[in-house]
Amino acid sequence: MTLASLTRPWAPMSYGFLDASARREIRRKTLKAIAVPGCQMPYASREVPIARGWGTGGLQVTLTLIRPESRVKVIDQGADDSVNAASLRRFLARVSGATGTPDTTRATIIQSRHRIPEERLREDQILVLQVPNPEPLRPVEPNMSVARQMHADADYSRLWLILYEQIVRSGRVMQGASYPALVNGRHVMTPSPIPRWDLPKLHMARHLTILSAGREKRIHAVPPFTRVEPLVFSDVPYRVEDHAGLTCDRSGLRGYFMNEIPQEDGSSTHELSDSHLGIKAIHRAEGSGAGPAETWYQDGEFRQ
Missing domain, CATH: 3.40.50.11310 (Bacterial phosphonate metabolism protein PhnH)
Incomplete structure (x- = not known):
């Protein structure tokens, strides 16, 4: 040795x-x-x-x-x-x-x-x-x-x-x-x-x-x-953020968690927080990808 x-x-x-x-x-x-x-x-x-x-x-x-x-x-x-x-x-x-x-x-x-x-x-x-x-x-x-x-x-x-x-x-x-x-x-x-x-x-x-x-x-x-x-009380149900009616300005997807983007004129637009989900949606719209996989939420409603 x-x-x-x-x-x-x-x-x-x-x-x-x-x-x-x-x-x-x-x-x-x-x-x-x-x-x-x-x-x-x-x-x-x-x-x-x-x-x-x-x-x-x-x-x-x-x-x-x-x-x-x-x-x-x-x-x-x-x-x-x-x-x-x-x-x-x-x-x-x-x-x-x-x-x-x-x-x-x-x-x-x-x-x-x-x-x-x-x-x-x-x-x-x-x-x-x-x-x-x-x-x-x-x-x-x-x-x-x-x-x-x-x-x-x-x-x-x-x-x-x-x-x-x-x-x-x-x-x-x-x-x-x-x-x-x-x-x-x-x-x-x-x-x-x-x-x-x-x-x-x-x-x-x-x-x-x-x-x-x-x-x-x-x-x-x-x-x-x-x-x-x-932790919730039986008579006060748990509520998530109300983003069901918001549409992503870049990808066109709606019903997901969004980021608010302030604009110079005082208004605001919204963009998907999950950035790659938006990229997948854009690729699908352009015909160059399969698009997003199954998601937790659909139109703002959680799916078990």
């Missing part, structure tokens, strides 16, 4: 950027998070070449899951071509050899900030959501030790009180993004800053969803076919 046989050739970095110890820990904590849906699992968040608060948690999970044969889609508020999304996708391809794709149906790993794609995800796809604040009890209990005890006791009465106060003051629930949801009938989670429009997409979904907060060092997950129920 020689010393050379016990060592490896020097390399500037490990495969997938993270070292083996970091990947092993994140995999273990992810498995624990899947075993207890909605429960936050602490982990030692590593340094990655982006600032904390810009998706370090999601990036670490993706780096742990990625393989050379993976096809990765990165979304920033619905867009694939933003600076953040393009930079992360290029970094992931460079350190792993994986292929980047803007097509939801072709991707095996989808890392997203603020949105879930409009096209339905399959069993063989993994959704990784970047989460700035994973603790739903923080607005009502700033002491995290007390908040952990409240989770252990399933004591979410203060969250119900906040929703009740919103109804009394405004006549409806005003909570927009990060709407609290009960996972598997046990733990309440905040599903990242996705809009209310996207929350029904997690209920009994076929795909695995992993939510990771790098700055807060927490991972939680929603396994396939798991109940995700927004």
